[in-house]
Amino acid sequence: MIQTAAPPTLDGLFRRLLARQPDALALADPPDKPRVTGQPQQRLTFAQADRAIAALAAHFVEAGLPANSVIAVQLPNTVEFVLTVLAAHRAGLVVALLPQLWRQAEMTVALNRTGARAVVTVSRIDGVSHADLAMNAAVEAFSIRHVCGFGDDLPEGMACLDDVIANGPAAAPTATQDGRRAAIISFDVTAEGFRAVPRTHLHLIAGGLAIFLESGVPQGATIVSAFAPSSSAGLTSSLVIWLLSGGALILHHPFDAGVLEQQIGEQGCNVLVAPATLALRLAEAGMLSRMPALRRVIGLWRAPEQVASSPPWSTGQATLTDVYLFGEAGLFGACRADDGAPNPVLPGPQRAPRDAEDASITGEILLTPKGTLALRGPMIPVAAYATATPSGNFLIAQPLLDHVDTGYAARLDRTTGALCITAPPSGIxxxxxxxxxxxxxxxxxxxxxxxxxxxxxxxxxxxxxxxxxxxxxxxxxxxxxxxxxxxxxxxxxxxxxxxxx
The missing domain is CATH 3.30.300 (GMP Synthetase; Chain A, domain 3)
Known part of the structure; x- marks a missing residue:
């Protein structure tokens, strides 16, 4: 009987890199981390990161969190975020991403909606006591059984994860690794209201590959990420691309221009991941031109209808890839043309890189009969966006489609046939x-x-x-x-x- 290998997971990708280059730099904190969280800056090799991941995973198992249960994470863009996500996956858990600006009301809704069993946070972020926020939200979520955090002065009853890492793993967790299982839950708002969106490891890897291939990130790249990791796009554009590239991930707490310039210069960063509007402003100010090692900029557009009217990219040594984000539904990318203008995007199958004849198909863009843009493909969590309509005293589920309607108004250019995104979803x-x-x-x-x-x-x-x-x-x-x-x-x-x- 022929046994096929299980589909890859994010932790599985990390372990491959660990086996190949245990002593290479894996993760680096922002230099201003002491100001942001009160904790010292860290630089970890793959071996050091693996020991921390193993210790955290063992702690989650010993805390009684069963496999496939949900652990909510509200952390800044520091190494603790990456370590916690990979440790949760190694322990067989699903990570719910809580944005940093969420406070008790939104956190409580998310915890109850997902049935989260644990919360991971940090003592404070930019002067705000996120540890207290997590404890207060946990009180209102009956499913929570374990609350833990990084940093000093944690509230009574909150386990200190810094001590867990310092003491090392007690036993290696034995959770089954399978990329078809849920990896994260992110949160979106659609016309139907607040929505929890689960994604498998395969969804995330497919999204990361779409950006990785289109932008041409080289193997072994040093990537600096200045995009908050509290969404599926934030995760795929930083953590997943790092795992695909096998280089180093340099984390930046958004946003300090001086700190970012210091990081790119001192670390010799090849790739910058940032909000597209920010990247364009930095290029206009001449900052990116002072970075000779920088060769690729990945700009994420939270308002994709603004891409067409954006200024041309003028930084000669670095290419810009526009990544169109549609809430938590999905994304696609398009590298800028030689003249710096946004490349036209045609409906139909999307290839990455799009100028290669033998390129892989990463997804498909559709126009619905009502004039909105829809997405389908391996990164799209179709089931999460299925809707139900009331009928009498019952909710009747609509037939499951093979695509997700993003709600963004779109049309085709009569001359070129290119896609024109004209407006965001109505009422959002x-x-x-x-x-x-x-x-x-x-x-x-x-x-x-x-x-x-x-x-x-x-x-x-x-x-x-x-x-x-x-x-x-x-x-x-x-x-x-x-x-x-x-x-x-x-x-x-x-x-x-x-x-x-």
Missing amino acids: MAVGGYRFLAHDLQEWAKRLGQGALLTALPDRLSGHRLAGRAQDNARAREAFLELGLNPLMSEAFRDSRAASG
Whole structure:
């Protein structure tokens, strides 16, 4: 009987690199990590990272977390994030990615929605006590059985993972590795509301390959990532590309231009992963031209409808790959043309790299009859976006399609046949990587009393920005913080005079 190898997992890719180059640099923290989290900066080889991963995985098993249970992670872009994700997978767990700006209300919803059994956080990020946030959210989630964190001054009852790593693994976990199993859960907002989106290892690897092949990342590249790792795109564009390349992953806590320039220069980084609008601003300011080792820039567009009107790429020694993000549904990439303009994207099968005749098909772009863009292919979690419609007292599930409608309005150019993305999904506001239903904004504003207003205004850099008005803006900010809401909402009620100053 012929036995076929199990599909690859992220930890399996890491172990291959470990066997090949145990003493090579694997991970490096941002230089300003002491300011961000109060912890010392770390540089880990593959062997050192493996020992930390083994210790964390053993701790999760010893804490009684059964295989395939969910562990929620809210961590900054530091080595602890990468170690925790790989350790959870080695222990057979599924990682739920909690964005850094989420506060107690959103965290509680996510924990309850996924039935998470554990939470991993850090004592503080940029002065905010995320350890306290995690403990308060855990109290409201009945499924939580274990809360742990990195850093000093952790609340009573929270296990210290720094001590776990320092003491080393007690026993190697024996969870079965299978790429067809769920690896992460990220969170999206669609017209139907808040949605948990699970992805397998194969989904993630397929997404990483689409970016890796289109951008031409070389083997052994030194990659600096300045994109928050709290989404599937953030994970695939950093951790997965690193595992595919087999080089070093240099982490940057978004955003400090001086620190980023220091990292690229001192580490000799070949590849930069960053929000596309930020990359274009850095190129315009001339910063990237001062980095002779930098050869490839991967720019992620949270508002893909803005790509066509973006300025041309003018940094000669480095190529730019535009990566179009559609919430948590999926992505595709297109390297810029020789003149620096965005390359036209045609509907149909997408190849990477797209200028190679024998290139692999990474996915497919469709236009739906209602004029919206849809995606299908190996990275698309179709089942997660299946909807149900009410019928009497029952919910009737719609037939499962082979694609996901992103809701982005799109059309074809009559002359070239190229895809034109014209507008984001109706009723959904995006502020950077955070999406809200317009209706929900108004519901939150109602809690502030009569006359209060919270709305989203168009913004060239982040898609939208929140603006609020209340009889007492200072009290409105305090009220949103007391409700445990995203600070984007409370900051919307800044006094105009203070904002202009």
